[in-house]
Amino acid sequence: MNLSIKNISKTYSNGVQALKNVSLEINNGMFGLLGPNGAGKSTLMRTIAALQDADNGSIMIGDINAAQDKQKLREILGYLPQEFGVYPKISCYDLLDHMAVMKGMVDSKIRKEIVESLIHQTNLWDAKDRNLGTYSGGMKQRFGIAQALIGDPKLIIVDEPTAGLDPMERNRFHNLLSEIGENVIVILSTHIVDDVRDLCNDMAIILDGEVKMVGEPIELIKSLNGKVWKGLVDKNEVIKIEEQNQVISSRLHMGKVQVRVFSHTPLENSFEKTDAEIEDLYFSTIHGLDLSGAE
Numbered sequence: 592m593n594l595s596i597k598n599i600s601k602t603y604s605n606g607v608q609a610l611k612n613v614s615l616e617i618n619n620g621m622f623g624l625l626g627p628n629g630a631g632k633s634t635l636m637r638t639i640a641a642l643q644d645a646d647n648g649s650i651m652i653g654d655i656n657a658a659q660d661k662q663k664l665r666e667i668l669g670y671l672p673q674e675f676g677v678y679p680k681i682s683c684y685d686l687l688d689h690m691a692v693m694k695g696m697v698d699s700k701i702r703k704e705i706v707e708s709l710i711h712q713t714n715l716w717d718a719k720d721r722n723l724g725t726y727s728g729g730m731k732q733r734f735g736i737a738q739a740l741i742g743d744p745k746l747i748i749v750d751e752p753t754a755g756l757d758p759m760e761r762n763r764f765h766n767l768l769s770e771i772g773e774n775v776i777v778i779l780s781t782h783i784v785d786d787v788r789d790l791c792n793d794m795a796i797i798l799d800g801e802v803k804m805v806g807e808p809i810e811l812i813k814s815l816n817g818k819v820w821k822g823l824v825d826k827n828e829v830i831k832i833e834e835q836n837q838v839i840s841s842r843l844h845m846g847k848v849q850v851r852v853f854s855h856t857p858l859e860n861s862f863e864k865t866d867a868e869i870e871d872l873y874f875s876t877i878h879g880l881d882l883s884g885a886e
């Protein structure tokens with residue numbers, strides 16, 4: 592299956608241009624859509640899910656036109672929205688069962704098998720009879736995946752599913768996502784670089800409604816290799832370093848500042864060459880660094 596997004600633009604009625612001529616080709620596997628808050632991720636996810644219309648452009652999933660064949664799209668789509676509200680006073684089992692009915696699973700015996708298998712898959716068996724209002728953030732998100740997987744979808748969209756999870760819950764959630772079959776398209780939107788690093792074989796960086804970079808993380812990183820330098824400096828040195836260099840990122844580290852710089856030529860002694868990481872791609876894109884000359 593192939594998802595082909597062509598020239599999608601969207602301006603909201605308040606004048607915000609959330610998507611600017613976005614085009615992407617997405618194949619089976621886990622695709623990471625990485626971008627900061629406000630970049631346009633949720634707008635794009637909702638448009639692919641045909642929950643809102645674009646101003647122009649087209650989205651094809653195989654031979655299904657998302658905007659025109661909404662019913663067909665729904666049959667192959669699993670969607671976990673960013674704001675996923677659950678009814679607090681209903682149990683995990685009952686809501687999943689209900690959602691399976693809504694998806695057309697009328698045979699109660701088959702439905703029972705499917706619901707139970709999804710509950711096992713998402714590791715919620717021991718909590719299946721508890722009301723969803725008592726669930727932790729991580730459990731809610733696992734429930735969110737369970738409902739997205741009802742009916743064997745071929746296209747699964749998960750919008751910022753790890754935001755707000757603690758590191759252990761995130762790890763558990765990563766494992767769950769990584770077990771979703773390889774013969775489906777999974778689109779994961781996130782502002783968390785680790786999500787993409789751990790899970791995605793393909794990625795795009797989106798900023799201000801525009802796709803700034805797209806490709807396989809391993810290939811994209813190669814373009815930076817040999818040009819990333821890191822140094823641990825005093826706080827009062829940072830401004831000067833920023834004035835004189837293309838700083839990718841700087842963050843506090845044990846009372847000092849860990850600075851990463853993009854440069855074709857060696858920096859002064861306190862800096863050493865280091866391997867490029869996805870985070871370097873992301874921050875240099877967001878900070879608008881000029882990476883020309885990087886090959």
Ligand SMILES: Nc1ncnc2c1ncn2[C@@H]1O[C@H](COP(=O)(O)OP(=O)(O)O)[C@@H](O)[C@H]1O
Pocket residue numbers: 603604605607608609626627628629630631632633634635
């Ligand atoms: N329903 C809406 N009406 C008006 N503006 C919106 C609406 N939804 C999103 N926006 C604006 O569109 C931009 C992109 O938002 P969004 O797609 O939610 O980005 P992200 O999911 O990457 O945070 C933001 O500036 C946001 O404020």
Ligand SMILES: [Mg+2]
Pocket residue numbers: 632633634673750751
């Ligand atoms: Mg969003």
